[in-house]
Amino acid sequence: MNPFKSMGIGVLYRKEFADHLRSRRFSIILFLIVVIGLSSIYSAGYGIREAVSQENNDFAFLRLFTTSGGSLPSFVSFISFLGPLIGLSLGFDIMNSERARGTLGRLLAQPIYRDTVINGKFLAGVGILSLMIISLGLGVGGLGIIMIGIPPTFEEIMRILIFIILTVIYISLWFAVSLLFSLLFRQAATSALAGIALWLFLSIFVGLLAGLIADGLYPVDDQSTFEVAFENQKVKQYLNRISPSKLYDEAIVTILNPGVRTLGPVFTSQLEGAIPGVLPLSQSMLLIWPHIVTMIAMTMICFAISYIYFMKQEIR
Amino acid sequence: MIKKCELQQHFMKTFLIKATKNLCMLLLIMALIFSTSINDVFAQGGIVLSTTYPGITVKAGENVELPLKIKNSGPYGKSVELSIVSIPDGWKSSFEGRGKTVHKVFVDGNAYENVHLNIKIPSKTTEGDYKIIAEAKGNGVSDRLTLDLKVREGAKEASKLIVQYPELQGSASTTFKFRVDLTNSSDMTQSYSLGAKVPRGWEVSFVPAYSSKQIASIGVKPDSSEGLDVEINPPRLVKAGEYTIPITATSADETLSADLKVIIKGTYDIKLSTPTGRLNAETYAGKETKVKLMVTNMGSADLKDVKFSSWEPSGWSVKFEPEELEVLPAGESKEIKAYIKPDSKAIAGDYVVEMRASTPEDSSSAEFRVMVKTSTLWGIVGVILIGALVYGLYWTFKKYGRR
Structure with a gap:
């Protein structure tokens, strides 16, 4: 028996997809990110026009995504901050609302397997946010070409493509988390709050906590040696990397800025003789490969837990 | 009376004798005098x-x-x-x-x-x-x-081509200037065409004194001379040694020639590069890579004891094979190998490594751009990890699915 070949999954996928598209929540989220995305690219484009004409225009197109123009933050920092919210808002009530309405039992009364329900719902959610992110990426890319008038090079296109895939993985992770929460908490509001709490904790408080722990282990003051400061920095970074937001930030900074050669602190001896230059895409990818693997792993583990939990749940 | 007459006669007789005697004497004297005066006359015409x-x-x-x-x-x-x-x-x-x-x-x-x-x-x-x-x-x-x-x-009095300093010494890049005086001793103006016989690659030009024009012939008035500068440029890759360059000035009547001697001192010029001219290499952190180097003797003298050295970031190592060359003949080049090993902690990206070939006389360096790559080992580990997770998910599906 092949567990992947489930009857009815296609039907369920299409139904869920259509539900998402028709929902008002989706329209609001889409409107929000399109407005934010386009405006950040637009303001960055104005700032970059002067920068490109003055400096070398290497990877000018990529800088469009990472440059913050005027009062608005850059496109990537918007996505990094609001991405989790998209994932959470799509999934926080995906199971418990069905249960609350009592439709879940009715659904399971249909001649479909139980795992088809959770697989279909998860895949539909991932599908809808992929659609959102890809169209947003293409939209801002197109606007960027109009804004700065420089077509992206092949490497830039590849880097943007990887950026989009990374974003889909990142938001899928948060979607998987919210799916888990929607199973764990019967109330949709509790699930939403739990999700937002986790998001705020991982986005903001992990950084503060990591700093506290690192300072406790390796106190840095005026007299402390370089080694201590280095260790402090290292511990802080490793603790920060518990948070997927941090992982995502590091990954997209590396992929969108080819000048980034390393993440984390380096000894000056390592920089001796180093020539400032750009890394080829393959090297950038190798640098963030652990981040990508970790994010995929987190998503899969979250989904696996949700799956086991859902399969073992008693549904009346 | 008679007596008187006799006496008178006697007197006359004696007088005559005396007179004759005197005359003879006179004549003798006269003759003497005259003879001297005749001598005088002869001497007067001398x-x-x-x-x-x-x-x-x-x-x-x-x-x-x-x-x-x-x-x-x-x-x-x-x-x-x-x-x-x-x-x-x-x-x-x-x-x-x-x-x-x-x-x-x-x-x-x-x-x-x-x-x-x-x-x-x-x-x-x-x-x-x-x-x-x-x-x-x-x-x-x-x-x-x-x-x-x-x-x-x-x-026979000949026209001349006189060189002031017929032997000059210098390096291969020197312009040798010989001062030559061309003297025309014939009784008419001569036009001399100038020429020199040089080995291949040498350049000779004739320049009149106090001028900068290069001339091929020069006219010289009779019994006068013209100053010429003969400028000789040896080829850049000329070997050290003595070179004799005959120069000639040929007119319709005569051919004048002189020998100029140029002594080229050996120059020392070493150059370090690669056979392809590319000065970059790629390697992984902590992994040794081989780079082919080309050391060339661009000078005109043999180079002895060519040593290789390098500047590399700390923690890196650069080894040469061979570590030094005993002799590198002029104009020749030799391939050597360098083994660059980056620090195992080197971060990805470009580093600079300077390699130097030096002799006591000259040195040359080449800056290498060494790109350190991240090992793909951890990438493979990541892929295996994802594979394990997929299998785990599959196992979960199989274990808990289809209830």
Whole structure:
């Protein structure tokens, strides 16, 4: 028996997809990110026009995504901050609302397997946010070409493509988390709050906590040696990397800025003789490969837990 | 009376005898006197035409100036006419005294005058012995002087090409400047075409003094000289040593030549590069990579004891094989290998490594851009990890699915 070949999954996928598209929540989220995305690219484009004409225009197109123009933050920092919210808002009530309405039992009364329900719902959610992110990426890319008038090079296109895939993985992770929460908490509001709490904790408080722990282990003051400061920095970074937001930030900074050669602190001896230059895409990818693997792993583990939990749940 | 007469007769007799005697004496005296006076008359006509060297060797085409001495041994001054009695065909002569052409000389009594005899010998004169007879004539007296001239070919006065400093020393990049004086000794303006015979790759140019024009020929007036600068540029890759460069000035009549000697001192020029000219390498952190280097002796002297050294970031190591070359002949190049090993902690991206080939005389360095790559090992580990997770998910599906 092949567990992947489930009857009815296609039907369920299409139904869920259509539900998402028709929902008002989706329209609001889409409107929000399109407005934010386009405006950040637009303001960055104005700032970059002067920068490109003055400096070398290497990877000018990529800088469009990472440059913050005027009062608005850059496109990537918007996505990094609001991405989790998209994932959470799509999934926080995906199971418990069905249960609350009592439709879940009715659904399971249909001649479909139980795992088809959770697989279909998860895949539909991932599908809808992929659609959102890809169209947003293409939209801002197109606007960027109009804004700065420089077509992206092949490497830039590849880097943007990887950026989009990374974003889909990142938001899928948060979607998987919210799916888990929607199973764990019967109330949709509790699930939403739990999700937002986790998001705020991982986005903001992990950084503060990591700093506290690192300072406790390796106190840095005026007299402390370089080694201590280095260790402090290292511990802080490793603790920060518990948070997927941090992982995502590091990954997209590396992929969108080819000048980034390393993440984390380096000894000056390592920089001796180093020539400032750009890394080829393959090297950038190798640098963030652990981040990508970790994010995929987190998503899969979250989904696996949700799956086991859902399969073992008693549904009346 | 008779007695008186006799006495008178006797007197007369004795007187006659005496007179005769006296006359004889007188005559004797007169004769003596006259003889001296006749001698005087002869001496009065005495002119001696002489020269210190009546026999000389000359060259065809030469102008000979002979000092002549005209001596008047008489007590009175007299005017002496000078003339040439006999002279070979085509020869020209003239007497000169104090800058003027003369044909008469007044010589005081018991004095002498100096005149010069100028003889112009035609350049076509064949070798042989020639005679010139000069005559000094005055008041019926005269003297002849025979001059013996031997014309010898080897002694011909030639035009000259004189080099001031015929040997110059310098390096291969030096421009050698020889100062040459071209003297035309013939009796007409000559146009000399200039040329030099040089080995391949050498450049020679002729420049007139105080000018910068390069000329191929030069006109020189008779009995004058022109200064020339001969500039010689040896080829850049010339080997050290001595080079003789013959230069010639050829006119319609004559060919003048001189030898210039250039001594090239050895230059030391070493160059370090790679066979392809590419100065970059790729490697992984902590992993040794081989780089081929090309060391070339661009100089003109052999290089000895070529040593290789490097500057690399700390923690890196660079080894050379061979570590040094005993000798690198001029103009040759040799391939050596360098093994670069980055620090195991090196971060991804470009680093600079400088390699240097040095001899006591010269050194050359090449900057290498070494790109350190991240090992793909951890990438593979990541892929395995994802594979394990997928399997775990599959296992979960199988274990808990289809309820």
